[in-house]
Each structure stands twice: as structure tokens, then as C-alpha cells.
Amino acid sequence: MAEQVGQISTGKKIAFAVGSLILAAIYFTFLDWFAMNIQGLDYFYMFRK
């Protein structure tokens, strides 16, 4: 998956990678919370107890 990335600077590559990781982390955290919430369960159970 790196063929086109080679055309841009290393700095940009790192910025894109970090940005996408953060975005994906936010998305999956929301997904986890939402998927538990619709089942009536508390995703943050361990942290609240």
C-alpha cells in the first residue's frame, strides 16, 4: 500500500499515518461504546467499578 505514498514527503507520510490512526481510534472507541449501549450494556464497566 505504499506505492503512491512514496511520491510525498516523509513528514507528510508520518502525519497522514498518525492522523489516520487517531481517527480510527476515535471511530472504534465510539463503535465499541455504541455497540454495547444498544445492548443495554456499559462499555466502560471496568473503569466505573
Add this chain to the structure above:
Amino acid sequence: MATLNKQARKNVWAFLALGTFVGLLLLPLFLSLTAGASGEAPAPAASTAPPTAKPADAKPVEKSRDVWYKTEGPVVGAPAPKTTDGPKDYPRYNFESRVILWVALQQHLYYGSFVLAVPIFCMVVEYLGIITKDKALARKYDQLAYDFVKISLTAYSLTALLGGIVIFTFLTLYPTFFTYLSSIFRPVMATYALLFIAESGTLYIYYYGWDKMREGFLKWIHVSMSVVLNVIGTVLMMLANSWIAFMQSPAGVDADGRYLGNIWHVIHTTLWNPINVHRLLGNMAFGGGVVAAYAAYRFLTSKSDEERAHYDWMGYVAMFIGVCFLIPLPFAGYWLMREVYAYRQQMGITLMGGLLAWLFIIQAVMIGALFLTTNYYLWQGMERMRGAERYQKYIKYMVFVLITCFIVWLTPHTMVMTPAELKAMGGQQHPVLGNYGVMSAKNGAINTIITTTVLSFIMYQRGNKMPTVKWAPLGNAFLFGLFTMAYVNIIWLAIYGYYIPANVRVGLSVPQVATTLSCLFIGVLLNSVMLKGAKDLGPTVWGQISVRSQYALIMLATSFTWMMGLMGYIRSSVRLFWHVNEIMRDNSPWAFTHTIGFGANMISFNVLFFWMTILFVFWLGSLGVKKVPVTAPAGQKIPLPAGSH
């Protein structure tokens, strides 16, 4: 403009024709369901009353409570018979009756699944042929769809024949039980017979009308008929499922097994829909496997490069469709098991933590083998593409991930041990490996396996392509972030499960599945969009693939077949000594659970028998076949279905 209007008119007519087909052919179903649900069906109890009796003398209608829905209804059926071991209830031929029925049912099921799945493929492929702008490719799709339906036609006759054998076997070996079941399902059985006739008629018109309905509006009618065919096939499957679902989780009857006049309750038991979904997906995956194996067999016996190219392509398309349905299959299975636990916890424990648990370990091995084989085929398939070499270096890491997860996936919760072994290990669970024998670890493992399979497919899609869209670096970065965080999330949820109570932990499977599906849908979609107008690094050379890949396809098909036999046995065995769970007891001498070894031998026998007969079907199909029409010379690129590479 005039052409457009003409085309639009044709489309409208096609859809109208389709609506009429569906409406007319499903009319018997609605009529019988309405009649049954309203209690208008002739009631055995009422019919025994003397016809001359005055209304004032008539007995008050006895009411009783539904065992599942807990609603009250009029008793219109006789109680479930109490059978005894003897020739009246269990006539026999000096052989285990259950085994005879097992073989008959399993063979009927294999063929039924095949003839249900193949027309669905046929519909998809024929539709692709219609919408594809490339004329040569459209002809290829059309020929492929025709090949599919031709294979299924002979199998269809065998399915009907096996259905007759099943009824005959039931009537001769389990007459009392069959009479009871048919007394409850009478309207369903009548509908089933009508739909079967409708399906046969539609199938034969569909097959024999292929050439006459090749062009224009008639082609739309033809593809609409395939939709009707599949609707009928699916309804048939659902009706047949209602019988086994009733046996496992009865509803619509009272505690004595007396029918309460609501046929919808009898059909719509708690396990009916999970079984429907699981079976439909399973049939599709199985059908894909069988067609892929057929293509592999033809590839291996091909004498020319043209034939090899054609059957390589056919095998790929069948495998692709099959795997599309394999991926959601574990989730459907999980839903089914969850519903089983919700219905009767003890039944769930018998399945997954008790008597039948070791069969689930075998199932885990089979599922793992299926995904490993699928990945292997995709990696081998990359040999056809110039430019795919750049992904070879990632394969070893993916193998490591897959094998690690496979090992976790098949780790048993507890082992069968001697007291000395038990003492040496310090308990029923191994102090380290025991941690991997629980659902938290297994859910994490299977989701990682599926996510890795999706990644393999994305690599395959990109094999000989170089994205040229301006935002490709951003897209690549997003794919990297999506998959990396998906792996992190799946593993995090698996670990998190160890630290929270069971009632919360069980819910973690949903976000895990959602994570995997996110990778599947977002990842594949994004990749496909990125590959629009991508630069070709070289052609896909169909036919230039290792022989090992074709054996992988055969292995996939065999694994599907074996696993279907296994899961059917597990689902059926969980009733233990009941014909109808908690309603009608099985008092035959065979109301015991077989040993794992015996069960495995029976499944293997059924698999072998099926493959021997299906090879015969393939051979029959090949008689009188013209040379395979290949429009592109071997070694040239043959375009792939939309969404593929």
C-alpha cells in the same frame, strides 16, 4: 432519447412481470398461512364430534397455553404420542434406523443446499452479464450462469428423489413420530408441495428458455425468473427449517404437544430465524465451494490453455461468491448459539461446554482450515498478476497471525484426562493454555482471522494495479490506520473480556464483529474507489496458477461438506432423547448420543457418498458439452466482476 425511453419501458415491464411472478407464485403461501393462523383449518378434535349434535350439547372448546409464546389457544390437535420400543412405533430392518435416516437426510440436505445456492449464483452472474458494458465479458458471464444452472439441473432431480427417500424412510422407520409431525405441519407441507411444483416449473422454463430469452426485454424477464426461482427456493428452505426448529424449540403447542391452531407460532419458533440465516449463508458458501471444486476438477483435467483459463476464472468467481458468504457465517452461528442459550441454557451448555463440546473443537479446526485455505488460494492467485510480487513480503507475517489465531481458536476449554494427568496439570484447565480456551480469546482469534482474510483480499484486489487518484497517499494512510486500529481494538476487547463479569463480557462480541465488518465494508469499498482508473502493472493471466491452488479449492469444498455434516449432527444431537424437545420423547433403542468417533465416521461416509454422486452429476453434465467458449486467447486478460481487481 427515444432509445432511452424504450429501454426504460422495457425495464418497467420487466419489473411488473417480476412482481406478477412473485405475487402469483407466493399466493398459496399467504393463503395457507392466513387460514392456518386464524384457526380455520379442520380441527381433528372438532371433527370427531357427532355431526348430529346440537350446538347446545357441543362441548366447550378446551383451551391451553402455548409452551413458548405463553398465549392461550383452542386445543385442535391430539397430544404427542407416547411411544414404546416395538414394531408399532419403531419398525426396523435389523439395522440402526437412525443411521439410515441420518444418511438419507444428510444426502437430501447436501443436494438441497446445492440446488438452493447455485441458482442464486446464477442470478448474480446473469445479472452481471446484463449490466456489463463489455460485450465479450457479458457473453462470458452469461455462459457461466448457464453452466451453473446446467450443473444444478441434474442435482435438482436427485434432490427430489432423495426427498422421496427421506419421506419413505420416515414413514417406514418412524411412523408414529412422522404422523404426529405431519398432523401439526399439514398446511406447511401442502404449501411446500405447491412451492416445489412452482420451483420445478420455473427452473425448467428458466433453463430451457435460455436461448429464446437471450436478448432485450426477454432477457430481463429471464433474469426476473431467476429472482422468482430463488425466492421460492428460499421460502422452501425456510419451511423445511421450521420443522427442525420446531423439533428443537417447539412452539404453537401446549405442554402435551397439542396443536393450538396457530400455524404461525408453530413455524416461527425462537430458533427459526437464526437457523434460516445460518443455513442460507452456509448453503451459499457450500454451493460456492462445490462449483469451485467442479471448476478445479475441470482445470486439472484440461488439455488446453484456453480451457485452463476458463476454469481458473470460473473457480475464482465461485470461490469469491462462496467466501463472501463464508465471512458473515461465524457471526450468524454466534447468533444461533446465543438464541439457543436464551431458549434453554442447558441446551447451550450441552452444545458448547458439555457432551458435544469436543465436536465444536473439531468445528473450530474446520473453520480455521477454511480461512487458511481461502487465504492460501488468494496468495496463490496473486501469481497470475504481474506487480503482485510487491505484496509477497507481507504474506509471512499474515501466516504468523493466522496460525497463532488458529491455535488459540482451537484450544479446548477442558481436556478429557486421567486422574493422574489431572493432578499433574493442577486442575481441569492448564494454568497457561487454559486462558485461551474461553470465548474472550476465541472471539478475538476468529475476528483477527477474518480481518486478515479481508486484508488478503484487498492485497489481491491491488495485485496488478497502481492507484492513480490524487488522494491515494491519504487513502493508503487511512487503510493503514483502519486495519492497524481494528487489530488493536479486537485484541483489546478480547483482553478486556477477562476483567469484566460474564453478563457484560458476552456483549463484547458485538463491537468485535462490528470492527471486523467495518474493515470489510470500509476497507474494500475505499480500496475499490481508489482503484478506479488505476494503472495496470500487467495483465491477469488466467490459467497461469499453481496446481496447488486448485487443490486448495477442492479442500475448501470438502471442508464445507464435512462441516455441514458435523454441524447438522451437533444441532440434531442436542435434543438428546427427544424427538420434539420436552414434548415427545424418543423411546427407540437409538436414543443415545454416539461417540465422537462414530459420529465422525458417519459424517465422513456422508461426505464421501455425496462427492462420489456429485462427481457422477458433473460427469452427466459434461456429456454432450460443446467446447468451452473462450473469447479471449489464453494468456490475455479477462476482466473480472465489478469490485474485483
